[in-house]
Amino acid sequence: MSRSAVTSxxxxxxxxxxxxxxxxxxxYEITDGxxxxxxxxxxxxxxxxxxxxxxxxxxxRGDETYKAVHNALIGxxxxxxxxxxxLIAAVTAERLEDGSPNATAAYDTGLAVAQxxxxxxxxxxxxxxxxGFVPERLAASFDIPEGFRPLAVIALGxxxxxxxxxxxxxxxxxxxxRARRPLDxxxxxxxxxxPLGIG
Amino acid sequence: MSRSAVTSxxxxxxxxxxxxxxxxxxxYEITDGxxxxxxxxxxxxxxxxxxxxxxxxxxxRGDETYKAVHNALIGxxxxxxxxxxxLIAAVTAERLEDGSPNATAAYDTGLAVAQxxxxxxxxxxxxxxxxGFVPERLAASFDIPEGFRPLAVIALGxxxxxxxxxxxxxxxxxxxxRARRPLDxxxxxxxxxxPLGIG
Numbered sequence: 001m002s003r004s005a006v007t008s009x010x011x012x013x014x015x016x017x018x019x020x021x022x023x024x025x026x027x028y029e030i031t032d033g034x035x036x037x038x039x040x041x042x043x044x045x046x047x048x049x050x051x052x053x054x055x056x057x058x059x060x061r062g063d064e065t066y067k068a069v070h071n072a073l074i075g076x077x078x079x080x081x082x083x084x085x086x087l088i089a090a091v092t093a094e095r096l097e098d099g100s101p102n103a104t105a106a107y108d109t110g111l112a113v114a115q116x117x118x119x120x121x122x123x124x125x126x127x128x129x130x131x132g133f134v135p136e137r138l139a140a141s142f143d144i145p146e147g148f149r150p151l152a153v154i155a156l157g158x159x160x161x162x163x164x165x166x167x168x169x170x171x172x173x174x175x176x177x178r179a180r181r182p183l184d185x186x187x188x189x190x191x192x193x194x195p196l197g198i199g
Numbered sequence: 200m201s202r203s204a205v206t207s208x209x210x211x212x213x214x215x216x217x218x219x220x221x222x223x224x225x226x227y228e229i230t231d232g233x234x235x236x237x238x239x240x241x242x243x244x245x246x247x248x249x250x251x252x253x254x255x256x257x258x259x260r261g262d263e264t265y266k267a268v269h270n271a272l273i274g275x276x277x278x279x280x281x282x283x284x285x286l287i288a289a290v291t292a293e294r295l296e297d298g299s300p301n302a303t304a305a306y307d308t309g310l311a312v313a314q315x316x317x318x319x320x321x322x323x324x325x326x327x328x329x330x331g332f333v334p335e336r337l338a339a340s341f342d343i344p345e346g347f348r349p350l351a352v353i354a355l356g357x358x359x360x361x362x363x364x365x366x367x368x369x370x371x372x373x374x375x376x377r378a379r380r381p382l383d384x385x386x387x388x389x390x391x392x393x394p395l396g397i398g
Binding site: 007008009010011012014015016018020032033035036037039040041043044045046048049050052054055056057058059063064065092103104105106107108109110111112113114115117118119122129131142143144145148151152178179180181183186187188189190191192196198 | 206207208209210211213214215217219231232234235236238239240242243244245247248249251253254255256257258262263264291302303304305306307308309310311312313314316317318321328330341342343344347350351377378379380382385386387388389390391395397
């Protein structure tokens with residue numbers, strides 16, 4: 001199963017082959033070494049003034065952390081995400097040490113998770129980030145203090161074979177064509193919404 | 200010049216070798232093909248419900264867009280960033296189509312910029328993201344509408360040789376050791392601030 005993007009210019013395979021599956025192999029166990037590499041990839045991301053606002057709660061299938069993160073998911077995410085080898089809650093520190101807001105906390109945390117995702121592909125794994133979860137459940141389960149906001153739950157693991165997926169809805173979703181807004185509506189020069197005209 | 204991170208587990212070279220230089224080669228011209236690949240890498244990032252909140256204003260050294268983005272920078276950024284081949288303002292749509300706030304707009308835009316940065320390294324280039332700019336200047340220069348927030352300015356280009364840097368402050372900064380918060384203060388399991396104990 002592969003869903004490489006049809007890009008208008010060549011992109012590194014670790015990016016071009018990235019997509020967000022819902023079909024994880026329920027028997028695949030991630031090694032300690034793989035997990036350590038994934039976390040290191042996130043840890044070394046850039047951040048404004050090197051503040052590193054990110055924190056991660058990491059569960060491996062079968063442990064209590066995993067169960068609590070899974071329990072915070074909603075809707076269809078609950079159906080498929082429990083096959084992932086790892087579930088990670090990405091949390092950001094919304095304030096600086098002096099209590100003032102960190103304007104780039106969420107942005108910086110996105111930088112870190114993107115690096116984790118690239119490393120996942122380098123390990124032959126896939127990642128699927130979810131916004132569909134109840135932050136209050138995570139906060140309650142893990143005593144996340146005020147000022148820290150869960151931004152995403154990330155499912156990580158190895159792909160299952162699509163034709164072995166148990167659920168019709170899941171099979172249909174896994175074969176949807178990937179799509180993005182056109183270049184001319186994304187990259188501007190001179191003034192807002194004036195296409196850069198490249199690519 | 201290289202500042203690979205001393206990671207506690209192996210990380211893909213495109214990530215391990217990423218750092219944020221201030222020493223860009225002022226004569227290096229990025230090709231159309233390189234730029235197209237960088238932008239495609241950003242465009243194919245993941246985002247919540249595939250909303251793709253990111254927009255980018257892209258200037259190439261010598262053009263009016265570049266000058267206006269550079270003019271929005273503050274402090275020391277103004278000194279060094281003008282040698283970059285490209286300056287990009289990363290802007291996010293803070294609201295959804297129905298006018299409600301998009302809680303992951305900044306996070307998703309971080310995902311896109313991280314992919315752009317990975318692609319830059321795949322092209323043999325470097326990137327340096329800056330929070331030190333005046334958003335109002337960008338908004339005024341480019342008629343950025345209300346509801347869109349500039350999050351970062353990204354300098355992209357080829358590294359200059361460190362020993363040819365004109366400025367003592369710049370030379371000192373380029374040789375600082377990279378550092379990150381320890382693993383045990385970043386990755387938790389079970390409860391908040393309980394170290395995952397891996398890596």
